[in-house]
Amino acid sequence: MISEKMYELGSKRSVIRELFEFGKKRAAEIGAENVFDFSIGNPNVPAPEAVKKAIIEILEQENPVNVHGYTSAQGDAEVRKTLAESINKRFGTNFGADNLYMTLGAAASISACFLALANPGDEFITFAPYFPEYRCFVEAAGGKLIVVPAQIENFQIDFNEFEKRINEKTKAVIINTPNNPSGVVYTEETIVKLTDLLKEKEKQYGHAIYLISDEPYREVAYDVNVPYVTKYYNDTFVCYSYSKSLSLPGERIGYIVVPDEMEDSKRVYAAVCGAGRALGYVCAPSLFQKVVAKCAGQTSDISIYRKNRDLLYDGLIKLGYKCVKPEGAFYLFPQSLEPDAYAFCERAKKHNLLIVPGDDFGCPGHVRISYCVKTEQIVKSLPAFEKLAQEYK
Amino acid sequence: MISEKMYELGSKRSVIRELFEFGKKRAAEIGAENVFDFSIGNPNVPAPEAVKKAIIEILEQENPVNVHGYTSAQGDAEVRKTLAESINKRFGTNFGADNLYMTLGAAASISACFLALANPGDEFITFAPYFPEYRCFVEAAGGKLIVVPAQIENFQIDFNEFEKRINEKTKAVIINTPNNPSGVVYTEETIVKLTDLLKEKEKQYGHAIYLISDEPYREVAYDVNVPYVTKYYNDTFVCYSYSKSLSLPGERIGYIVVPDEMEDSKRVYAAVCGAGRALGYVCAPSLFQKVVAKCAGQTSDISIYRKNRDLLYDGLIKLGYKCVKPEGAFYLFPQSLEPDAYAFCERAKKHNLLIVPGDDFGCPGHVRISYCVKTEQIVKSLPAFEKLAQEYK
Numbered sequence: 196m197i198s199e200k201m202y203e204l205g206s207k208r209s210v211i212r213e214l215f216e217f218g219k220k221r222a223a224e225i226g227a228e229n230v231f232d233f234s235i236g237n238p239n240v241p242a243p244e245a246v247k248k249a250i251i252e253i254l255e256q257e258n259p260v261n262v263h264g265y266t267s268a269q270g271d272a273e274v275r276k277t278l279a280e281s282i283n284k285r286f287g288t289n290f291g292a293d294n295l296y297m298t299l300g301a302a303a304s305i306s307a308c309f310l311a312l313a314n315p316g317d318e319f320i321t322f323a324p325y326f327p328e329y330r331c332f333v334e335a336a337g338g339k340l341i342v343v344p345a346q347i348e349n350f351q352i353d354f355n356e357f358e359k360r361i362n363e364k365t366k367a368v369i370i371n372t373p374n375n376p377s378g379v380v381y382t383e384e385t386i387v388k389l390t391d392l393l394k395e396k397e398k399q400y401g402h403a404i405y406l407i408s409d410e411p412y413r414e415v416a417y418d419v420n421v422p423y424v425t426k427y428y429n430d431t432f433v434c435y436s437y438s439k440s441l442s443l444p445g446e447r448i449g450y451i452v453v454p455d456e457m458e459d460s461k462r463v464y465a466a467v468c469g470a471g472r473a474l475g476y477v478c479a480p481s482l483f484q485k486v487v488a489k490c491a492g493q494t495s496d497i498s499i500y501r502k503n504r505d506l507l508y509d510g511l512i513k514l515g516y517k518c519v520k521p522e523g524a525f526y527l528f529p530q531s532l533e534p535d536a537y538a539f540c541e542r543a544k545k546h547n548l549l550i551v552p553g554d555d556f557g558c559p560g561h562v563r564i565s566y567c568v569k570t571e572q573i574v575k576s577l578p579a580f581e582k583l584a585q586e587y588k
Numbered sequence: 589m590i591s592e593k594m595y596e597l598g599s600k601r602s603v604i605r606e607l608f609e610f611g612k613k614r615a616a617e618i619g620a621e622n623v624f625d626f627s628i629g630n631p632n633v634p635a636p637e638a639v640k641k642a643i644i645e646i647l648e649q650e651n652p653v654n655v656h657g658y659t660s661a662q663g664d665a666e667v668r669k670t671l672a673e674s675i676n677k678r679f680g681t682n683f684g685a686d687n688l689y690m691t692l693g694a695a696a697s698i699s700a701c702f703l704a705l706a707n708p709g710d711e712f713i714t715f716a717p718y719f720p721e722y723r724c725f726v727e728a729a730g731g732k733l734i735v736v737p738a739q740i741e742n743f744q745i746d747f748n749e750f751e752k753r754i755n756e757k758t759k760a761v762i763i764n765t766p767n768n769p770s771g772v773v774y775t776e777e778t779i780v781k782l783t784d785l786l787k788e789k790e791k792q793y794g795h796a797i798y799l800i801s802d803e804p805y806r807e808v809a810y811d812v813n814v815p816y817v818t819k820y821y822n823d824t825f826v827c828y829s830y831s832k833s834l835s836l837p838g839e840r841i842g843y844i845v846v847p848d849e850m851e852d853s854k855r856v857y858a859a860v861c862g863a864g865r866a867l868g869y870v871c872a873p874s875l876f877q878k879v880v881a882k883c884a885g886q887t888s889d890i891s892i893y894r895k896n897r898d899l900l901y902d903g904l905i906k907l908g909y910k911c912v913k914p915e916g917a918f919y920l921f922p923q924s925l926e927p928d929a930y931a932f933c934e935r936a937k938k939h940n941l942l943i944v945p946g947d948d949f950g951c952p953g954h955v956r957i958s959y960c961v962k963t964e965q966i967v968k969s970l971p972a973f974e975k976l977a978q979e980y981k
Contacts, residue, residue, distance in 0.1 A: 205704075212660075238653070258634070260630075263635050299870075302869075303869075311591055311598075314589075444658045466598050469599070482839060
């Protein structure tokens, strides 16, 4: 009687969310300090003081009717102007307010793009390992998600496998760099090769192939350049969120960039607005629109993630785990110590290690470890990882 | 190439939003004080001081990682418990945390219900005058909106017309009381008659017919009882938003109640969670979840709306306008002075009166006047309404 599809989505919750809920329950049983919960990408580094300061300033100085009132559906014009200028300054782009559409974070950003673009039969290609909710969002928009298998030696793009899958039905390609779950950043070489290929395919098929750059981790990168994709390819959407850069994942705030250079740019922007409307977004949260504008260009203390990465990566390598060294985000994606990552994660649970099987990310034989946790948790967890490894010796 | 449906939704924006944007432009030209913008339901009464106090208390006392972090998808458990207790206290219900699902406001609340319920071919019935976005949300969920014509003498329900439209394909009935745009509150008699009929039809068709009570204006009511619908009918969703009661429309915060007494309650709740996931909601904004819990049961200063209602209603009646006296919300819905309400509203624009044709609310020959504006604007606008009326004499 009700929608079985929605029942299934709601009852078979994502593995990550399941583990998150399990972790909360387990913590209540044995104490949070004894649960090594590496399951969820909930930043543990607090929002910078600038966020608190901005909120209080806005509350003290501005009229509450404006602060908490509806903004235009695409977001407050002043906010969009400020953010566009900040992007231009940092990345040498040339966006204006009308190239930005404020959203309820990354999930809303990509959902609105998918719905704006998808016609029945359209295919959306992504590269393993990939964020599992992509499937849910693409299918909700009426599209079909096509996954290119991972190039496991370095988690860049396997172009042979990609070329086998791109075809006339390809509406868009989704990339996520720095990547969840691998932590890998696509090199400029990868971006150039990808966008050159897309340009060639656009000509061959005679229609636009959009590139959706899902980049909530842009600022969480260690000594490495994260290419700004609109500079390489006109038909690029940038989907951004402040969840990680300002540690505001619960506040649901981000944006989409639709560059003027995109084919049919104005029509596409209107379709994004239409998608946001159909999805019931109305407008992005108004106070936090103003907050992120006041904090434009700032980030949380990323150095803590780097410290965690070094500690956990070095620790696991020493214990014999195999892992591509990540240069961004806050995930490690090592190989599981048995081919079945689910079985491996179940075994890890017995040591109170909550880690996520790679299968749902389209990459079996691997596990995701979110290291956006207290450094102390990493230190305390290493003996548990050691015991886990010993089970396989 | 892109989705034409989304392009259309995004380019043919709702009449209300169009007028809102026009009003902002016009204000820049001739000064805000000379534009009598009655187009949008953006509360002009500020959020109560308690909201500001709650925000600052939370920021001062709680860990920012928790304040701004992800909550469970259905909302923070403590928040849901507090809100359930507040509802129970005020309305004599018996809900617990697990009956509530926190949302991004009213649009998200009803969108999630529609998507949770709809299977292809399902019909959703509502009563004119109705909020025009219902059509957009029902169709986005794959359902079909069926409209029962208005009973224009009092804007209660025309049960003859309703009985002609309810049938085996009816999945749900949507009511909105206090009503946008008529301001009318359904009497207990109307609710009893409606729910008795629904019970009879459930038996006749052998399946649940859900009642979706969209009630963002519950607290904006003047000396009149707004029946709490779950007490009359088990298969009721309550869709609530704090946009009006706490003057937080831009913050996107509300909830859905799924009572235990509903048929298949647990499965329906799971489907609501699934719908929220598919729509990209992730979780309701975390800070404002905590804020509304701290402000449970409080409201903005509703007396200002009553004063505005009296002033505008009495003024218009004196000028010869015909209007059902509204007992809630902050809208007046008088008859237009010519049969074509669009033409009437265009004529009104020339007097800098921005009012909305009733056609989009399924009720031609009427116009919506949102009186959630400064009382001064109402006083200043009456001569313009007089001039407008004189054009028809």
